[in-house]
Amino acid sequence: MPSLRRFINSPTTLGSRAKDALVQEHFNAVAQHYDLANSIMSLGLHNLWKKQAVEILDPRPNQRLADICGGTADLALLAQRYRDDGPVVVYDLNQAMLDKGLAKSVRSPFGREVSMVRGDAQSLALADACLDGVMVGFGVRNLGDMDQGLREMARVLRPGGRLVCLEFSQPPSAWFGRLYDLYSCLLMPLVGRVFTGSWLTYSYLAGSIRDFPTAEELARRMTRAGFTQVSWRRLSAGIAAIHQAVKP
Ligand SMILES: C[S@@+](CC[C@H](N)C(=O)[O-])C[C@H]1O[C@@H](n2cnc3c(N)ncnc32)[C@H](O)[C@@H]1O
Known part of the structure; x- marks a missing residue:
């Protein structure tokens, strides 16, 4: 427990291996209730944000897609609604999350070509240039080494392939940022307490959001990781953002 407390106070001060291990502990604890807790904490907004991210990706039939940290x-599953055919791989390190995803895709009319792969986004078991599009939703913030994860996403995209990244962000307005901080520091631990019996479970989320780079900084890091034409759209007064980028 002391390590978890340290993580919550300042996840960015941990080494990348230690962060990876604690992130997995977090998702083991929350997988069972993840979708419902997400809807409660974001007041349903995460569904709208995800729809916008997929619309920006604009999936086409037969494109090879991956949902990294899926x-x-x-x-x-949203991407599959937009096209008749084409494979999409859900790539994630956490078996409990993948199991929930598999159960959903089996029930979904759009789950036919969705497959699950367990692995680390920081060393993807995918060939160079094998994908037309990569989506990552609320994933890069959880990586022990986000820059390495971004480099891997660039590596597996073909030239001209596109990355769409949906992530929490820093609202440009200082007073709104403070209000949002208060909201996340109070509500998120409460949701954790209700669903998992522990105040600490979702405190990680609040800390990781507070410490995440601004939209401008994330764009710079995408460029450094090997992407070009990086642009972004802020969502809901800037509490989240969708970045898009192209593999040159
Ligand atoms: C906040 S959830 C996002 C899930 C989904 N993309 C969504 O938008 O609802 C973050 C996911 O990233 C996964 N993850 C964290 N670190 C990872 C890593 N190193 N490699 C692959 N997946 C990872 C977690 O297991 C978790 O399923």
Whole structure:
């Protein structure tokens, strides 16, 4: 427990291995209730944000897509609504999250070509240039080494292939940012307490959001990781953002 407390106070001060291990502990604890807790904490907004992210990706039939850090497969299943055919891989390190995603895709009329792969986004078991599009939703913030994860996403995209990244962000307005901080520091632990019996479970989420880079900084890091034409759209007064980028 002391390590978890340290993580919550300042996840960015941990080494990348330690962060990866604690992130997995977090998702083991929350997988069972992840979708419902997400809807409660975001007041349903995460569904709208995900729809916008997929619309920006604009999936076409037969494109090879991946939903990296795909968890319970929301983005993958949404992408499949937009096209008749084509494979999408949900790639995630956490078996409990993938199991939930698999159960959802089996029930979904759009789950036919969705497959689950367990692995680390920081060393993807995918060939160079094998994908036309990569989606990542609320994933890069959880990586021990986000820059390495972004480099891997660039590596597996073909030249001209596109990355769409949906992530929490820093609202440009200082007073709104403080209000949002208060909201997340109070509500998120409460949701954790209700669903998992522990105040600490979702405190990680609040800390990781507070410490995440601004939209401008994330764009710079995408460029450094090997992407070009990086642009972004802020969502809901800037509490989240969708970045898009192209593999040159
Ligand atoms: C907040 S959830 C997002 C799930 C889904 N993309 C969504 O938008 O609802 C973050 C996911 O990232 C996964 N994850 C964290 N670190 C990872 C890593 N190193 N490699 C692959 N997946 C990872 C977690 O297991 C979890 O399923």
